[in-house]
Amino acid sequence: MLAPNFHVNAPVPPDPVEKAPTYSPDEVPSCGGHGTLEILEVTRYLENHGVECCVVGISALMFYGAGRARDEWELCVPNDKVNEAVSLLTADSMASRIHAIPPIPIPQPSSLSHTYHRFKGRGVHFYFLIVPAYDAHIPSGPFRIQRSLNGVPYPTLPVLMQSFLDTNDDVSLCDCIDGSNMSEEWGIQHLKLDGTNDLEWTRKMNIAAAEASRGRGWMFVHYFPTSTISRREKWESRVRNKKERLGWTTPQGLFDTRFRLKGSPDPWTQKLISS
Template identity: 85%
Template sequence: MLAPNFHVNAPVPPDPVEKPSTYSPDEVPSCGGHGTLEILEVTRYLEAHGIECCIVGVSALMFYGAGRVRDVWNIPRFTPFEWELCVPSEKVGEAVSLLASDSMAPKIHAVPPIPIPQPSSLSHTYHRFKGGGVHFYFILVPAYDVHIRSGPFRIQRSSNGVPYPTLPVLMQSFLDMNDDVSLCDCIDGSNVSEEWGNQHLRLDGTNDLEWTRKMNIAAAEAARGKGWMFVHYFPTSTISRREKWESRVRSKKGRMGWTTPEGLFDTRFRLKGSPDPWTQKFVSS
């Protein structure tokens, strides 16, 4: 059973004040601007203090082969890419305190969350941090909000040592949340088979509508008094997990376009015979 939702009936944390940088302009993060070594240092710091963590969101999809992209770090008007760092829901406050400690002050500091609501996400309510003088951002994501079980996390580490959820954990979360776009991206990136899902996923029953209900309550609470014209709610339709899995894994070829001819590609993201991306050494993961 997932941990309780700590967003429901809880006030959104106050926005920190953006501190002026002592660098102008911000320096380029490590690994060609991806910030891999910076986020690795943050994860190691939290783990050393007893807080498990793993990378979710766009970076996790990229790790498993999906063709997502990060922002262009040197174009100021672009919204900066944010690593999404998942921690146990009940330890978010402890993690914030650790990251705000004197030992981390020269390296990172709290900044206001991005004020614009994101589709099917509460990311605009999360604690957000920036590197000191470095174009590097990350947010703290409660495990409940991405439907990942706490205690302990099941981790797959990149060649650099960055912790990610294992592929079954990530794929299961997309099914349980009915996150169709991420599910298809993850299937096409990892190129797993229908049988793989039968072996590694819980396919009986439906998506978690109780989770959806609580997340939509939290989304409405976060929007209260903000004057937003719209709120991005989480999808409330009921789906059979098995039917959703079979439909999406059997339609891999149908998602391929003219730029990914079937003679050369297994999926829209994978060349025929290409190794699993998460087994390879990439500086950006």
Template identity: 50%
Template sequence: MTSASDSPLVPGNGVASCGGHGTDEVLEVTQLLENHRITCCIGGASALIFYGAERVRHTWEIIVDSGQLGDAIELLKSPKYASDYLTLPAPPFQQRFSLPHTYQRFRGSSSNYDFTLVPSDHSHFSCHKSTICRSVHGLPYPKLPVLIQSFLDTNNRVALCDVVDGTNVSEDWGLQHLDLSGTNDVEWALRLNKMSTHPVPPFPTAAIKKLELWKSVVQTKIDRLGWTRPSELFTTQYRLKGSEDPWLVYSKAY
């Protein structure tokens, strides 16, 4: 009789590291890319989780410098690595602030995790060493001002609220670290919307003054607490009073 340990492993059916998060495996992917001089960092829901927001991660989004995206895909599909990273079809659904049908998805061949390569232009920030920091685990993430600036420039209010509430940054912090002049990048949104196959454009094209957007989000933290998070205990919907900055501590999730 063949034991379970002797049975061939079904691709992607093994339990991913770090309690199923797949953090170690994704770290290996980013290290592989970096070893081939391909700059990358973690974006999407994972970046918001890193900065303290309570988000559900359906896939790891790895932001790759747009000019190197083709090299990254070619590397992971090369004969040396194709058996480790299985190519997945694009998801059948449309998401706000995303063009999933244009992205390349992969799945680990030996454990249940997957990741998506996203061009940095679609995240509206440059992906290079000066814009990246590291989690305690070693994963690369966009620096906080870089991430928040991208949400302002793209008028992504939901993500902006999440990162503000996760980090509890102040209004003055934004005045010191962000470019709050002018409006969001409408031309960028119009250009990316042309790539969408969905009748509802994924990127908003209304011109919003960034300073007003910043103030409207950072001044309403208390309004987002809800009845389950009393202001006596919480400073924001995600932060207990006196809690450590989550991005400075070790976590299996990031």
């Protein structure tokens, strides 16, 4: 007779196995985690090999004073230099510093970032994308550059602001206006305000977005805005409404814009660790 609590089909205890090895997390990048020195090294490497480049996207908005958080840097190169830039960045001479990784797996709103070449620092939590100049609506040949005091190249403020107008990127336009605290008169002097946004660019970008999603099984694609706007009216309304974008944490008595204290210096004239 079987003893009580004896189970004929009880599982055999597994043999002891060796514990999986543990790995140290990536190191924190330079400048308090911003990765400024890492992107500077990449830009200098490309420039020294004849590929012009400049930092765009969220990093450029931060450089001009917007309060944004950055997951990765966006490095703009001329369209006809994308393959050359990728070839240089995947060369053996850079293998100890960076390596290519898969693109972002899902589409991002009004962006083709999920189609771009993406890189990561070797053992460092530092990421960047290669963005074609056309996609960023940045004129190339040569780029008009404003360097940070650390030496990182960015588009000049007129070039960046114009790109937001021409692509009808309202969020970035407002962030750039509030970060730089530019006046209505500055826009009249430095921007092309006649006519409307660049709908031919929008059409081509939406075709590219649809093509990139073909056969991927994605439920949706965030297309670029197709509405027609007057560049002058857009500029005037967004500059004149700076005060309306202030919140309870940024009272008018202390702030000129939601990102700028009264009397504060222009951020791009300061040596900031984030740029």
